[in-house]
Amino acid sequence: MRQIPGAWHRTAAGAGLVGSDGSIHPTIFAEMSALAARTGAINLGQGFPDEDGPSEVLEAARDAIAQGVNQYPPGRGLPDLLDAVAEHQQRFYGLHLDPSRNALVTAGATEALAAALLGLVDGSDDEVVVFEPYYDSYAAVAALAGARLVPVPLRWPAFQPDLDELRSAVTDRTRIILVNDPHNPTGAVFSAEVRDEIVRLADRHDALIVTDEVYEHLVFDSAHVPLATLPGAWERTLTISSGGKTFSTTGWKIGWVTGPAPLVDAVLAVKQYLTYVNGSAFQPAIAAGLRLPDAFFQGIADALRVRRDLLGAGLRAAGLEVSTPAGTYFTVADAAPLGATDAAAFCRELPERAGVVAIPLTAFASPAGRGQYATLLRFAACKRVEVLEEAASRLAALR
Ligand code: PMP
Numbered sequence: 001m002r003q004i005p006g007a008w009h010r011t012a013a014g015a016g017l018v019g020s021d022g023s024i025h026p027t028i029f030a031e032m033s034a035l036a037a038r039t040g041a042i043n044l045g046q047g048f049p050d051e052d053g054p055s056e057v058l059e060a061a062r063d064a065i066a067q068g069v070n071q072y073p074p075g076r077g078l079p080d081l082l083d084a085v086a087e088h089q090q091r092f093y094g095l096h097l098d099p100s101r102n103a104l105v106t107a108g109a110t111e112a113l114a115a116a117l118l119g120l121v122d123g124s125d126d127e128v129v130v131f132e133p134y135y136d137s138y139a140a141v142a143a144l145a146g147a148r149l150v151p152v153p154l155r156w157p158a159f160q161p162d163l164d165e166l167r168s169a170v171t172d173r174t175r176i177i178l179v180n181d182p183h184n185p186t187g188a189v190f191s192a193e194v195r196d197e198i199v200r201l202a203d204r205h206d207a208l209i210v211t212d213e214v215y216e217h218l219v220f221d222s223a224h225v226p227l228a229t230l231p232g233a234w235e236r237t238l239t240i241s242s243g244g245k246t247f248s249t250t251g252w253k254i255g256w257v258t259g260p261a262p263l264v265d266a267v268l269a270v271k272q273y274l275t276y277v278n279g280s281a282f283q284p285a286i287a288a289g290l291r292l293p294d295a296f297f298q299g300i301a302d303a304l305r306v307r308r309d310l311l312g313a314g315l316r317a318a319g320l321e322v323s324t325p326a327g328t329y330f331t332v333a334d335a336a337p338l339g340a341t342d343a344a345a346f347c348r349e350l351p352e353r354a355g356v357v358a359i360p361l362t363a364f365a366s367p368a369g370r371g372q373y374a375t376l377l378r379f380a381a382c383k384r385v386e387v388l389e390e391a392a393s394r395l396a397a398l399r
């Protein structure tokens with residue numbers, strides 16, 4: 001009998017993603033949503049909205065199904081969605097794309113990330129520089145691709161990287177600088193200085209930039225600046241986004257990548273054997289969403305800002321310290337003033353103590369980096385106002 005599980009598990013066990021005995025851990029999001037369901041606690045853990053997105057988008061999916069858009073779309077995606085992605089990049093960022101060469105539809109940002117790393121990592125000496133804490137799939141797909149992850153820490157409370165640490169992390173071994181801006185789980189938006197340094201370092205060390213910008217329209221106090229718009233960045237940058245957050249359709253898994261044709265083709269080469277294609281009827285619906293007027297995009301950021309403020313006030317009133325996020329669904333709070341020393345243990349007890357579920361920041365860190373996030377928790381603000389108010393009143397029990 002051949003060994004079960006296979007080689008990926010050994011790599012992943014080294015990265016702390018599965019047990020050393022090969023046992024599979026559920027993702028932190030699955031674990032914490034199950035805890036919320038079991039205890040009836042308010043789920044401020046997994047980041048998904050509890051309201052439907054724009055009716056135009058939902059209607060467009062229903063129409064597409066009724067009109068028979070139910071078979072495989074083309075491998076690169078429906079031309080209508082590729083066109084809409086190109087129009088969106090032009091409208092918001094002034095980027096001019098050839099939709100047939102510079103864009104590709106994927107099964108969410110998750111598949112785009114996996115296919116990008118699998119398609120672009122060149123050899124086992126390749127390093128992928130990431131900002132820690134990082135979205136959980138980054139370490140998993142870097143392990144799948146056989147690359148070494150090199151974390152650059154983001155520290156409480158501003159969560160901007162130290163430029164010297166960034167400079168020493170990027171070397172000639174760096175194949176990819178993997179950026180997530182706006183950043184999950186911290187809610188940070190990188191400063192212009194940081195963005196410039198990333199591009200400069202990529203150029204100096206001939207590294208590629210893969211940038212996950214799924215929260216591009218959830219920025220509160222400034223306009224989002226895609227890394228690909230910086231001077232010298234386009235040729236080496238692959239930009240990933242998705243309709244899930246912008247249109248409150250996280251279950252549809254329609255994502256896309258944009259960039260220079262050779263980089264997009266490298267993703268396509270892998271993607272076509274991962275899923276080939278997905279979500280035919282959802283593709284024209286996301287195209288309709290991307291063509292909504294500017295007021296829609298401003299409106300979702302404004303609505304989320306109100307919720308961020310409500311959540312932040314509730315957390316402060318409960319005795320936690322809060323890092324006010326500049327974007328995303330998420331707010332990080334420090335539970336040290338409440339005596340927390342182990343964020344994961346604190347999160348497991350939180351439903352019992354306060355009827356609320358959060359995610360420990362340690363779940364987004366490498367085994368070596370976890371210590372610096374030991375008292376930090378991530379709360380999601382993408383919930384109805386009355387749910388956030390109820391959560392705030394429950395959290396008051398912690399005081
Ligand atoms: N990247 C980040 C930073 C995310 O937060 C998420 C999901 N919330 C994803 C990627 C995955 O996006 P999708 O659901 O489109 O696969």
Ligand code: GLN
Pocket residue numbers: 027029030045046047048184
């Ligand atoms: N991206 C969402 C979050 O960060 C959830 C994603 C997931 O469940 N895999 O909470």
